[in-house]
Amino acid sequence: MDRLNNKxxxxxxxxxxxxxxxxxxxxxxxxxxxIHGRGGQGNVAAAELLSIAAFKDGKFSQAFPSFGAERVxxxxxxxxxxxxxxxxxxxxxxxxxxxxxxxxxxxxxVPVLDGLKPDGLILINSEKKPEELQxxxxxxxxxxxxxxxxxxxxGRPIPNAIMIGAFCTITGLVSIDAxxxxxxxxxxxxxxxxxxxxxxxxxxxMQKR
Amino acid sequence: xxKQIEGSYAVAETVAKCRPNVISAYPITPQxxxxxxxxxxxxxxxLDAEYVNVESEFSAASVVLGASAAGARAYSATTSQGLxxxxxxxxxxxxxxxxxxxxxxxxxxxxxxxxxxDQQDSMALRDAGWIQLHAEDNQEAADLHIQAFKIAExxxxxxxxxxxxxxxxxxxxxxxxxxQKEVDSFLPPFRPTxxxxxxxxxxxxxxxxxxxxxxxxxxxxxxxxxxxxxxxxVSGDFAKAFGRDxxxxxxxxxxKDADVVVISMGSLVxxxxxxxxxxxxxxxxVGLLQICSYRPFPRKEIYNTLKDKMNIVVVEKSISLxxxxxxxxxxxxxxxxxxxKDRNISSFIAGLGGRNITKNDLRYMVEKVExxxxxxxxxxxxxxxxxxxxx
Numbered sequence: 325m326d327r328l329n330n331k332x333x334x335x336x337x338x339x340x341x342x343x344x345x346x347x348x349x350x351x352x353x354x355x356x357x358x359i360h361g362r363g364g365q366g367n368v369a370a371a372e373l374l375s376i377a378a379f380k381d382g383k384f385s386q387a388f389p390s391f392g393a394e395r396v397x398x399x400x401x402x403x404x405x406x407x408x409x410x411x412x413x414x415x416x417x418x419x420x421x422x423x424x425x426x427x428x429x430x431x432x433x434v435p436v437l438d439g440l441k442p443d444g445l446i447l448i449n450s451e452k453k454p455e456e457l458q459x460x461x462x463x464x465x466x467x468x469x470x471x472x473x474x475x476x477x478x479g480r481p482i483p484n485a486i487m488i489g490a491f492c493t494i495t496g497l498v499s500i501d502a503x504x505x506x507x508x509x510x511x512x513x514x515x516x517x518x519x520x521x522x523x524x525x526x527x528x529x530m531q532k533r
Numbered sequence: 534x535x536k537q538i539e540g541s542y543a544v545a546e547t548v549a550k551c552r553p554n555v556i557s558a559y560p561i562t563p564q565x566x567x568x569x570x571x572x573x574x575x576x577x578x579x580l581d582a583e584y585v586n587v588e589s590e591f592s593a594a595s596v597v598l599g600a601s602a603a604g605a606r607a608y609s610a611t612t613s614q615g616l617x618x619x620x621x622x623x624x625x626x627x628x629x630x631x632x633x634x635x636x637x638x639x640x641x642x643x644x645x646x647x648x649x650x651d652q653q654d655s656m657a658l659r660d661a662g663w664i665q666l667h668a669e670d671n672q673e674a675a676d677l678h679i680q681a682f683k684i685a686e687x688x689x690x691x692x693x694x695x696x697x698x699x700x701x702x703x704x705x706x707x708x709x710x711x712x713q714k715e716v717d718s719f720l721p722p723f724r725p726t727x728x729x730x731x732x733x734x735x736x737x738x739x740x741x742x743x744x745x746x747x748x749x750x751x752x753x754x755x756x757x758x759x760x761x762x763x764x765x766x767v768s769g770d771f772a773k774a775f776g777r778d779x780x781x782x783x784x785x786x787x788x789k790d791a792d793v794v795v796i797s798m799g800s801l802v803x804x805x806x807x808x809x810x811x812x813x814x815x816x817x818x819v820g821l822l823q824i825c826s827y828r829p830f831p832r833k834e835i836y837n838t839l840k841d842k843m844n845i846v847v848v849e850k851s852i853s854l855x856x857x858x859x860x861x862x863x864x865x866x867x868x869x870x871x872x873x874k875d876r877n878i879s880s881f882i883a884g885l886g887g888r889n890i891t892k893n894d895l896r897y898m899v900e901k902v903e904x905x906x907x908x909x910x911x912x913x914x915x916x917x918x919x920x921x922x923x924x
Contacts, residue, residue, distance in 0.1 A: 348891060348892065348893060349811050349893060351807050351811075372539075372705050375537055375705045380537075384706075385705070386704060386705065386706045388699070389703060391648070391649065391703065391887070412670075412804065413892070414704075414801065418891060
C-alpha cells in the first residue's frame with residue numbers, strides 16, 4: 325500500500341472479487357488431452373503411459389492428474405500435453421484437442437465435454453455406436469467396448485490399455501511401439517504382457533474401421 | 534540420464550545420490566512419493582543410510598536434528614500440516630546452525646482441510662532462519678537438492694527446497710537425473726565441524742539468558758544475508774558442472790523492454806512465460822522476474838533489476854491474513870521509500886487450495902494493471918459463493 329500510490333495514481337477499489345472467464349490461450353503446436361474416468365480404471369496410469377511413450381518417440385510431454393478423489397468409483401481426471409519443445413504451462417487442460425472417456429456413464433453426470441475443441445476428437449469406452457450416444461458436440465466421436473475387451477484379455481475391468489491403443493491408432497500422435505515399451509517398463513511380466521495384448525486388440529479393431 | 538519421470542521420484546533418486554546418512558519421515562498423508570521411494574532405495578541396499586520411520590512429523594524433524602548434530606548428512610521431506618507440526622523443531626534446527634535439507638512439497642493449510650497446492654505452508658516458516666529455494670520445474674527441483682546440501686554445509690544453515698505439491702510432485706516430465714559420479718564430484722562428503730560427541734561432552738542450542746540471546750539472532754540473521762554469496766556461487770558452479778542453469782537468486786524473462794513486470798515464484802512462472810510469449814505476439818511487452826531464493830530475500834537484486842520499471846505486479850499462492858500478499862509486501866519493501874518514484878506495485882493472490890490458475894486469469898491480471906494499480910485482488914474468486922455480509 326505504502327509503495328503503491330505515491331502521488332497521482334488513484335486506487336479504484338480495495339479488493340476486487342471477480343475474474344471474467346474466456347477461452348484458454350493455446351501455446352503453439354501444443355496437443356492437449358484430457359482423460360475422464362473413475363477411480364480404479366487406471367486414469368493416471370493412462371496419462372503417465374501416454375507421456376512416457378511420447379517421450380520415447382522423441383517429443384516433450386507432461387502428464388498430471390487432477391487430484392482429490394482418490395477413491396474407487398469417484399470421477400477422476402488426468403491431463404497430458406505433447407509438444408516439440410519444452411512444456412512450461414501448468415494449468416489444468418481447459419480446451420482439450422482430445423478427450424478419452426473411460427466410463428460413458430460419466431457423460432451427463434460430470435461436464436465431460438466442457439471446453440472440447442469443436443474440431444477435436446472424443447474416444448469413449450462404450451459398446452454403443454458413436455451416433456447412438458447422441459452427444460451434443462461437433463467434435464468427432466469414436467467408441468470402443470474397452471471394458472468388455474479388458475475382461476476378456478486381462479481378466480479385470482481396467483480399460484486403460486485398450487483406450488490408449490485405440491487412441492494412438494486413430495490419432496497417430498504416439499507410436500504403439502512406444503506405448504508397448506512404456507507398459508512393459510511400468511508393469512514387467514504377466515500384467516504388462518496382458519495389457520500389451522489388449523492394446524494390440526484395440527489396434528486391430530480400430531484399423532478395421 | 535534424461536527420462537520421463539514423476540517429480541517425486543526424480544527428487545528421491547537425486548537425494549539418494551547426495552548420499553544422506555540419515556533420512557527420517559512420517560509416512561502418511563500429507564506426504565509424497567519422495568520418502569516412499571527413498572525408503573525403497575535404502576531397502577534395496579542402493580543407499581547406505583539409516584532410514585528412520587517415526588510416529589509424527591515432530592519426531593521426524595527431531596530425528597534429523599539429532600542426527601545432524603551428531604555429524605550426519607540428514608534429510609527429510611514434508612508438507613502442509615506436517616511442516617506446521619514440525620515448526621518448533623524447524624526453529625531449533627536453524628538456531629543450532631544444523632545444515633539439514635528438507636523438501637517441502639508446497640500445499641495448503643487447514644482448516645478447512647485441503648490437500649491441494651499452494652505455498653502457505655513454507656511461507657508460514659519463512660522467518661525461521663532456513664534458506665528457502667523455489668523450483669520452477671522438476672529438473673530444477675532435482676538439481677536444487679544437490680546445491681542445497683552444498684549451500685547448507687558451507688553456510689551452516691538449513692535449506693528448504695520448495696516445489697509445488699501435486700503440480701510438480703505428481704507431474705511426469707523429462708528430468709535429467711545426474712549420475713552418481715557427477716554428483717560425487719560436485720558435492721564432497723559432509724565434514725561436520727561442530728558436533729556432539731560422547732568423547733567430548735557438550736551441548737548445542739541449550740540456553741541463552743538475556744545477556745546472550747539477542748546476539749544469536751543477530752548472527753543468524755547476518756548468516757542468512759551472507760548466504761546470498763554462497764547461493765550464487767553454488768548455482769554458478771552447478772551450471773558449469775552440469776551444463777544447465779538451475780536455481781540461483783533471481784531469474785528474469787523478456788524483461789528488457791517490458792512495460793509490465795510480473796513477479797512470482799514456483800511452478801506458476803512456467804505458465805507466466807507462455808503467456809508472455811503470447812502477449813509479445815500481440816505487441817505487448819511483458820517481462821518476468823522469478824524469485825528463486827525467497828529466503829534470503831533478493832531485495833537488492835530486485836531493486837537493481839527493476840529500478841526503471843514503473844509497473845510491477847506480484848502474483849503469489851499465499852496470504853498474510855489481515856495484511857495481504859506476503860511476497861508483494863517483500864517486493865514493496867525492496868524499493869526504498871526515499872526513491873520517490875511513481876512506481877505501482879500491484880498484488881494478486883492466486884491458486885489458494887489448488888484453484889487452477891489459467892493463462893487467461895493471468896492475462897486478465899496483466900491487462901488490469903495496465904489500466905490501474907491494484908492494492909489486492911483474489912484471482913479467480915467466485916463471488917457467488919460469498920454472502921453479502923462476508924464481502
